[in-house]
Amino acid sequence: MAKESVRGSILGAAERVVRERGASHVTLDAVAEAAGLSKGGVLYHFQTKEAMLVALVQRMVDTFREVYADAQARMGDDPARSLEAFVEAVFGMDESLGHASCALLPALASNPALLEPLRGFYRHHFAQLGNTPVGWDQAAVVTLALDGMWLLEMLGISPLTDKDERRIQKLLTRMATAPIH
Amino acid sequence: MAKESVRGSILGAAERVVRERGASHVTLDAVAEAAGLSKGGVLYHFQTKEAMLVALVQRMVDTFREVYADAQARMGDDPARSLEAFVEAVFGMDESLGHASCALLPALASNPALLEPLRGFYRHHFAQLGNTPVGWDQAAVVTLALDGMWLLEMLGISPLTDKDERRIQKLLTRMATAPIH
DNA sequence: TTGACTGTACCGACTGGACGGTTTACCTTT
DNA sequence: AAAGGTAAACCGTCCAGTCGGTACAGTCAA
Numbered sequence: 001m002a003k004e005s006v007r008g009s010i011l012g013a014a015e016r017v018v019r020e021r022g023a024s025h026v027t028l029d030a031v032a033e034a035a036g037l038s039k040g041g042v043l044y045h046f047q048t049k050e051a052m053l054v055a056l057v058q059r060m061v062d063t064f065r066e067v068y069a070d071a072q073a074r075m076g077d078d079p080a081r082s083l084e085a086f087v088e089a090v091f092g093m094d095e096s097l098g099h100a101s102c103a104l105l106p107a108l109a110s111n112p113a114l115l116e117p118l119r120g121f122y123r124h125h126f127a128q129l130g131n132t133p134v135g136w137d138q139a140a141v142v143t144l145a146l147d148g149m150w151l152l153e154m155l156g157i158s159p160l161t162d163k164d165e166r167r168i169q170k171l172l173t174r175m176a177t178a179p180i181h
Numbered sequence: 182m183a184k185e186s187v188r189g190s191i192l193g194a195a196e197r198v199v200r201e202r203g204a205s206h207v208t209l210d211a212v213a214e215a216a217g218l219s220k221g222g223v224l225y226h227f228q229t230k231e232a233m234l235v236a237l238v239q240r241m242v243d244t245f246r247e248v249y250a251d252a253q254a255r256m257g258d259d260p261a262r263s264l265e266a267f268v269e270a271v272f273g274m275d276e277s278l279g280h281a282s283c284a285l286l287p288a289l290a291s292n293p294a295l296l297e298p299l300r301g302f303y304r305h306h307f308a309q310l311g312n313t314p315v316g317w318d319q320a321a322v323v324t325l326a327l328d329g330m331w332l333l334e335m336l337g338i339s340p341l342t343d344k345d346e347r348r349i350q351k352l353l354t355r356m357a358t359a360p361i362h
Numbered sequence: 363t364t365g366a367c368t369g370t371a372c373c374g375a376c377t378g379g380a381c382g383g384t385t386t387a388c389c390t391t392t
Numbered sequence: 393a394a395a396g397g398t399a400a401a402c403c404g405t406c407c408a409g410t411c412g413g414t415a416c417a418g419t420c421a422a
Contacts, residue, residue: 022293023289023293105289109205112204115337115338140349141326141349144349145325148325148326151333152332155289155332157296158303159304167321168322180356
């Protein structure tokens with residue numbers, strides 16, 4: 001197997017471990033076992049556990065960026081519709097991206113500095129909110145609501161059903177499209 | 182010192198450790214040192230580390246409930262204004278409650294099941310959103326935006342300035358008061 | 363009032379297990 | 393045979409929890 005794909009499969013194994021056993025069980029041994037490797041094999045591809053976690057967070061951010069870019073493309077790359085695309089991207093996160101999200105947890109637990117790629121994403125995103133047709137404040141509220149939904153889901157404390165989420169999506173899409181008054 | 186206040190001071194010490202050194206440094210020894218006790222002393226008051234973390238989460242939820250109840254009282258305990266009170270409560274969280282929030286992190290890291298008190302709070306809160314004058318959907322968006330803000334802050338990835346937050350508070354208060362259309 | 367006894371609060375050495383990382387040896391593939 | 397990749401034993405550290413002990417305040421019978 002090519003080097004890159006082994007690294008990818010290790011990251012996938014790490015995600016599985018988080019989901020199935022919790023962030024605190026993400027040890028080199030557990031990840032290795034889930035990846036069908038020994039610890040030595042994992043450490044061959046990532047020099048340290050921390051490096052693995054950084055890669056995990058980075059991959060999550062990259063994946064979301066792609067989903068977001070796709071959604072924007074479907075809207076003709078119209079900057080005025082980028083917030084709408086953002087809503088669609090968050091709700092359109094398929095299983096795999098939802099799974100990737102939990103990559104945050106072990107990183108957060110072991111060293112919050114590892115969330116830097118995510119911080120970068122947010123800085124950039126919030127800095128652009130002024131360019132939407134709905135004004136910065138409203139765009140910020142839409143974004144924060146999406147984050148709230150996503151984070152509650154990730155932390156496993158969200159009481160929302162699928163139906164709830166669909167209703168929320170509708171309202172957020174509306175708020176992402178036209179100013180309220 | 183009365184037993185209860187020793188327990189309280191241990192929890193306070195634990196919060197300090199989270200804030201100053203990070204969730205992964207919340208060990209019994211570290212908490213004991215911060216509380217001016219030995220590990221044995223801490224374990225005398227909390228049989229296990231997990232019990233301590235549960236108490237920490239519980240205390241945070243209780244504290245927020247009080248702040249929320251106060252805000253409601255200031256609005257004449259009018260059910261129609263409970264969402265408005267919720268907004269005010271979240272923005273009005275003083276330092277001490279903000280500090281308490283980070284209690285989530287070590288619990289999350291060691292065992293997500295410890296967040297149960299928080300889950301209970303959310304279940305209850307979302308179940309009540311239908312009773313607001315702005316409709317369930319809009320109330321949910323307001324709540325989620327507050328959660329997003331709070332969680333991003335807690336995870337240390339919020340790019341919002343105080344000024345940003347004030348603008349957001351204004352809009353959320355409006356959305357908590359009257360329906361948009 | 364004094365000495366035996368009890369319960370509360372706490373200390374600190376120690377244990378056993380988990381985990382990150384190292385080392386070394388082995389096996390393919392080229 | 394050299395290089396890439398993997399396995400497995402091993403090491404040192406960290407940490408939750410245990411346990412034997414101390415200090416001290418009350419209680420109570422003689």
